[in-house]
Amino acid sequence: MSRTGIEYFDEHILKDGFPDGSLILVAGEPGAGKTIFSATFIYNGAKKFGEKGIYISLAETKSEFYESMRQLEMDFEELEKEGLFKFVDLVTVSEETIEKEIELLMNEIVKFQPKRIVIDSISVFAQVLGAEKTRVFLHAMLGRFIKAYNSTALLIAEKPMGAEKIGYGVEEFVVDGVVILRYESFGEVTRRIMKIPKMRRRSVERPQYEYVITQNGIEFLAVPELKREEMEYTVEKITTGIEKLDEMLDGGIYKGANVLLVGMTGTGKTTFSLHFTIANALQGRKAVYLAFEEPVDQIIRAAKNYGMPIEEALNSNLKIFTWIPESKTPVYTFLKIREIIEEVKPEILVIDSLTALRQHMEEKELAKMIRYLNLLTKANRVTTYFTLNEETSFEVVPFTGASTMVDVIIGLKYQVKNGNIERKMAIVKARGSNHSRKIHRYEITDKGVEIYE
Incomplete structure (x- = not known):
């Protein structure tokens, strides 16, 4: 042979x-x-x-x-x-x-x-x-x-x-x-x-x-294989980095879960993600932020504008990677992410955003890649945020290729009312959690995301 x-x-x-x-x-x-x-x-x-x-x-x-x-x-x-x-x-x-x-x-x-x-x-x-x-x-x-x-x-x-x-x-x-x-x-x-x-x-x-x-x-492309024990959920929960959101999720996110943040441009998906990565990095968890739409300096600047201690996180457990997915196949993107996971061994991962990938891939190809990422992150017990730039009604989540595979879906939306922007959010889905079923109002302030009843 x-x-x-x-x-x-x-x-x-x-x-x-x-x-x-x-x-x-x-x-x-x-x-x-x-x-x-x-x-x-x-x-x-x-x-x-x-x-x-x-x-x-x-x-x-x-x-x-x-x-x-x-x-x-x-x-x-x-x-x-x-x-x-x-x-x-x-x-x-x-x-x-x-x-x-x-x-x-x-x-x-x-x-x-x-x-x-x-x-x-x-x-x-x-x-x-x-x-x-x-x-x-x-x-x-x-x-x-x-x-x-x-x-x-x-x-x-x-x-x-x-x-x-x-x-x-x-x-x-x-x-x-x-x-x-x-x-x-x-x-x-x-x-x-x-x-x-x-x-x-x-x-x-x-x-x-x-x-x-x-x-x-x-x-x-090597499709990850999950053993039964890897598919079972752990009882351990980790923070979203936002106290009120942890409360809405009955104590946070299960370790190893996949979360989809879906909303229009300006709803704060990146801000939610920065709260998540920075808070967990400062708690001693290795965190990776993958950005397909913004350069590193812009992400750092955004975090600083919200008063988030991103420099401290970068000096400890946070790593930021950026590349433009244009003209890259789903396999290339998957292998690149797998390589990062194997080298860094993070517990926290943000992929911002699926929209950037979607612009250069067929829907079925992107759905397949997300499925492989889902298997890969669960096999490695990596708690993952995916962001998707699209309008949601809280009742119907677009792009079912992603929504059917994730464990948690957080819908974000806004409307202009009396000349002011009013933002609302809801936890559409959270497997295994007694999560809030209410629609909550929230704002993007100089301290980041503030959620209200």
Whole structure:
């Protein structure tokens, strides 16, 4: 077995990785991540399993390859010095010299005896050598070697953008497995999908898997799994940071619960969230505030305007992260949040706001991401606030994709009356709590949120 070293791929997609002695076709459009996936297979083979690898490139030079991989924290130069890796540069090979180069190449392979081989790309190889001679090379020469030495070879193939056909007659070669990396566009963003239509001696459970390319290389969406004990509510409650709201919630929020703050612009959702994060940070709980609409300095300034001790919180347990979700897929956003949770290990989390995510995602994609976040935060016992910028009537909560999954819903609204803004709030839902059923009036003052009967 040839594990890729990509944990989710080896554990959930192909159990134990690729079968030994296999020719695997890795096909996809330019930019889909074929080179990164194949290079990771070689790198992890050497680094994690001590297996030799050889990378045969007709696409980029050795220096270009080493530099681009170094940016993904894969140091192939180090592996080469350790005798675990060889790079073969065939970028400048011509039709006149290709057959001689193949002979030298096979001599090098037999001498080096790698367990892992990548040809990047077989499409260019077939262009130069021709389909028939490429077939002979793959089966009579390379194929014979990998069967004899129980090695695994990945053959990268270029697939024209949007085309179903792989191209250059490569699909006609008899390979043991096919991995297809492709783009799917929805809204403003492009999603990366892996499909495995063929893999001998392996069963693939799902028709496709979503992945992203980060500074860590290829990362797949791993859906969190909750054990029964993690799904049960704890009796411990924590503060909202607003005394009157704690009273309305019968003592605060259950630890690990998900809260949805929904209301129009100007109803104070961010202010409620700042009360929550700062108060808990000062009580010794690690807190994370994720902002998708405002920069860090603006959040700090808002807290100071309400007299909240945000500097003290930042110097103790509060961390603020901001990024713009535009052109980012739900998977990228989920993985980024998961990374923050794994690194910081917060007890408190604010995601402000779902509206910013919603503007760049399809509703069903956002609902799926919220479900995964719900599972992730509960598995890690993280009490979470989500904010949603939308009008609510207290009877009907918009965007049921979020409202059906959270434990607490707090509706916020305002109206202009006699030239004054009158704000009202209600706890629409609070699982397991004897919460207030009244509509309460509240104001945003220089001390933050003030709630009245």
